[in-house]
Amino acid sequence: MTDGQNDRSLEKYRRMQRIRQFEDLAEAIHAQGEIPGSLHTYAGQEASGVGACMALNDTDYMVGTHRSHGHPIAKGAKLRPLMAELLGKATGICKGKGGSMHLSDFSVGSLGETSIVGSGVPVAAGAALGSKLQGNGRVALCFFGDGATNEGAFHEGMNLAAVWALPAIFVCENNGYAVSTPASATVPVKDVAERAKAYGMPSIIVDGQDVDAVEAAVSEAVERARTGGGPTLVETKTYRYADHAVNMGRILLDRGGEVDEWRKRDPLTLYRAKLIAGGTAATLLDAIEREVADEVADALQFARDSAWPEQAEAFDDVFVDRLPIPDFITA
Amino acid sequence: MTDGQNDRSLEKYRRMQRIRQFEDLAEAIHAQGEIPGSLHTYAGQEASGVGACMALNDTDYMVGTHRSHGHPIAKGAKLRPLMAELLGKATGICKGKGGSMHLSDFSVGSLGETSIVGSGVPVAAGAALGSKLQGNGRVALCFFGDGATNEGAFHEGMNLAAVWALPAIFVCENNGYAVSTPASATVPVKDVAERAKAYGMPSIIVDGQDVDAVEAAVSEAVERARTGGGPTLVETKTYRYADHAVNMGRILLDRGGEVDEWRKRDPLTLYRAKLIAGGTAATLLDAIEREVADEVADALQFARDSAWPEQAEAFDDVFVDRLPIPDFITA
């Protein structure tokens, strides 16, 4: 089978595999101390990221969060610079200056993953405004969590997009928790999607474990955005397997058997089964998994082989021109 | 007629008269240069403020806005310290340190009028939280404008009140404009009340020119708040007659015949007619108007006769203890 739809399906599967394997490896090497700082992994939410990004063109924009590894991979980023970034190397996508909370590949429209909760929403509205002013037909998609919808930045960004009918898609990845706090304790509506009503904005709720369903829902939103119909709020119901983060305080949260329940609806497992039921050869999927395994291993090797940034690099990219370097650094 | 209801009605009429006459005088003496700074008057919105505050107990809390003269009067504040404040005198309710944007009489539960748009909403939520923790049965009411609902502070305060089921009442005084900008250009829903849906919060829309209707609507909300039912959003549809403000930039806005249209539904005229139709003697209302005129004149005389604050006073009330006074002041 080589029809376009099937290619797309395999690409979705591939990107989900990339995310999962990337995350598994990242977790392992973080535990060994090879990745500094904290680590917020995306495993479990792959269908949400990939489904949403596959509904976009390559030239469209995407803005994300502290849980930053999955989004750029979903948008098509290469793995080497991402893994090198996690290790703090000069070849990292952010030259080692961003790290785990900021994996962002502008070359694929991944405009930034920001670790301040809610802060991506105004940025995405602004990117959409830029598209509108330039008349270039691009849309801007913003990912954020359930917890982020309690921030003023969410409200203001949503409102701006609605008032100006901007070509934006707001994707709330509702994984049920903000750190340790269940959404039910901080979001006083059953579905985050209801919040769209405050902006007269259409909304869609979708099974975030089903990559096709997410793609379909976001495609509808993208179509609306691209044709001048303004923004949409899409809520993907999903789950993260790991703790909120490692190395960011101790999160003593017992989620009971919940994780196991969700693993039964693992997005990769589900999609694999669906593809096979649809006639895709299991061997083809196995091959993809192996290819991805090689890619991820290669990315790690690349990262390990890469050099650290030079000290002077710390003074670059504050402004377009390098800052003067103080004496105590050069001495 | 001396029944309680009628006393209440006369009190409503009296407070609306106080506001109107206070504002008319304030405008006149501002034009003469006796009031420094800017002036945002409340004329036209009297039924909203008075109806809402009459639904409260004296011990309940109220938080307001830059358009600060009407709210404390509605809550029962004496006029002398308010007028003295407008003139910047030491006898002012804020000792001359707040001025026109901050008339607030804590002794009647008027907890502060804040000139940063939206910033009162979290404060009111906090006062309601205080009531809840103290179990004292008090509620907190917050006034704000249509424009304020676009601020993050509104969203966060509303959300907090909803999540914690706080005894709060949020009153949006929708006068159709934020400075020069019509609500339709910045609030992407027909009624501000719809925004309550984002918090699973009940809402009521009420004719803001009808003081009894406002009182009834807010009473329903107060009852809910006091009995543990959580917050309510009340939207009063109202209008301000004057420009946004005087002495705060030039606001070149032609509202066409709109002002005249609204004046036909002037809250004082409407209420006077209603009371007379209900059997109140016009002479009684005339007497109230005269009494209020005397009160307002007396307040101005008091303000004029009052002393200016001493220079050292500028260093009081930053902290509970007076700050040290710098040499260049004492010299």
Added chain:
Amino acid sequence: MAKATFLEAIRQAQYEEMSRDERVFIMGEDIICNVFGTTTGFVDAFGTERVRDTPISENGFIGAAGGAAMVGMRPIVDATISSFLYPAMDQIMSIIAKSRYIYGGQARLPLVIRSCLFYGNSNAAQHSDRNYSMFMNVPGLKIMVPSNAYDMKGMLKAAVRDDDPVLCFEDSTCWMSKADLPDDPDFLIPLGKGDIKREGSDVSIIAIGGAVPLALKAANDLAGDGISAEVVDPRSLVPLDKELILRSVRKTGRAITVDPAHQTCSAGSEIAALIAERAFDALRGPVLRVATADTHLPFSPAIEKALYPSPERIAASARQLVGVRQSENA
């Protein structure tokens, strides 16, 4: 070339840059109604797509300016009064100042955020902030505080053309002051270059924004006493023209900083610290600071005015300093 006000200089700078470059647009609250007169005629000239009234949501639209800049636009945000930057601090500090860095140079954020320093006119503590120093403590933001219409025009034009984010603070006490404004469309004053507003040999008065006219007035008065004061206007605080300041102080041997902001952690304090560190050997007396008293600004005109810097306070400081030298020399 014609005399025009500080506000008119802003209008001209914006108008010229919007005419020159389609990527430049302006947004803010009540821009169309044009409250302070800096966008007169803009809707007619540029239309409502490029001249946008915003909802009252400073964090939202300032953040949106950041996002728009990242995709190739060059926004000007009119945030009206500098107190309204607080609600937007999240986007200014975490997004606008830091995005280029955290993404390793992938992002470029050419945008200008304008706001005025609205003090001295009985608008009370919530509306009277002079808060540029807060933004100086975070890297990544260029900061300008011009003191006259000429500098305003040239620097604002340069700011719009700059590829980094610029905060433009407009001292409302300067609004009505006039200067000859060049109409050369490429009249630019580069950010980071200070200016000697008056030459002198006895004492350097380094003054910021609205304090510059006060310092000039003081210098005039001091001349009557035979004291020759040099008035240094940094014009932009980030980058700061350190060499200009140090050169002046090394020449005069005495320094006074004058800042309309509260003294503690002010730009004036920063400059004083710079001088004490790098021009110490030239100093003949303490580095004095004239600033607004560290209390809130009250509404009442009876007690507001005395809290700010004044020509008298500046001149008194200069006399004190020069007196120190004279007694030493005696």
Added chain:
Amino acid sequence: MAKATFLEAIRQAQYEEMSRDERVFIMGEDIICNVFGTTTGFVDAFGTERVRDTPISENGFIGAAGGAAMVGMRPIVDATISSFLYPAMDQIMSIIAKSRYIYGGQARLPLVIRSCLFYGNSNAAQHSDRNYSMFMNVPGLKIMVPSNAYDMKGMLKAAVRDDDPVLCFEDSTCWMSKADLPDDPDFLIPLGKGDIKREGSDVSIIAIGGAVPLALKAANDLAGDGISAEVVDPRSLVPLDKELILRSVRKTGRAITVDPAHQTCSAGSEIAALIAERAFDALRGPVLRVATADTHLPFSPAIEKALYPSPERIAASARQLVGVRQSENA
């Protein structure tokens, strides 16, 4: 009295004050789960009404703390990391710092906002802020930055009892340091009183928060060279114990400020300016500043560490200063 960490000192202070006074309650994100270990056992002891998890909405709940304080409560807000104060700047600057003043003393705002300075550990620029100086520029906020567990406990207890708003900045580089903690329930260290952490006669090192241990280490090293350094810990920045600092500098004749914040408009710069203004006659050399370089903090451990103050940088500055004297004396 038993050795315990800085984090444990916070826990004890909060626990004791909540036990003593019913009006005290605590709120913040993930307080119940207790991310950094400062609320262990609190839900059991005080219940979920007084130990409240908040939605992620810093402006909302910090403002609510202000409102609750105005009606007689004494809230402690755990804002976790100081970068998360930016979204709340509106309520901190316009409401909490100013309400008492604009209402002429009618309001009282006894509340504590805690946040940590989370730097030096590869969490990149958005999470590494050390931003206390921004809050020093606005009057109305008391500010404490303790450098050890003992001071932390005594000052935090005093802060909770204080009738004014207090910002408590907790340097995460001190989290694991230990001290003997008094268990007297009324053990209090008043805000506004600095502390000489080590006496010396050649140079005064005025250090803030996590810079204090670095300064002590440097002082130790300097002793080996025969240089006697005095280490002054202001402990609280507002009010600032100016007399203690000035007394020390007047004694030693030399001053170095050490601040983990970016240098420009830092607390260290403010203190340097204070010294240059008020202890000038005693100075035998420039007032040197050791601070974090004015660039963002990068993620990569390869280039982050060198940007901060270190014992080596402090000692080098001291040697430079004393050298200046020695050559003068020669």
